Amino acid sequence: MHTVKISPKYQVVIPKDVRNTMNLKPGQQIQILQYQDRIEMIPFKNIADMKGFLKGINTDFYREDDRL
Secondary structure, eight states: OOOOOOOTTSOOOOOHHHHHHHTOOTTOOEEEEEETTEEEEEEOOOGGGGTTTTTTOOOOOOOOTTOO
């Protein structure tokens, strides 16, 4: 876990090891979510970049009779 400080302009710096691990680039968009007393930053991904990310997922599951 990392601790960052909010600047007078309400800006934060993402620690270098987090930027490297998440492969974040300057100018990349990030979605900000507020949930109760928590803030989450989620890197925005273009739908084209997500092509194939579910490859190999197990699609065998039980479905109730009244569901399509």
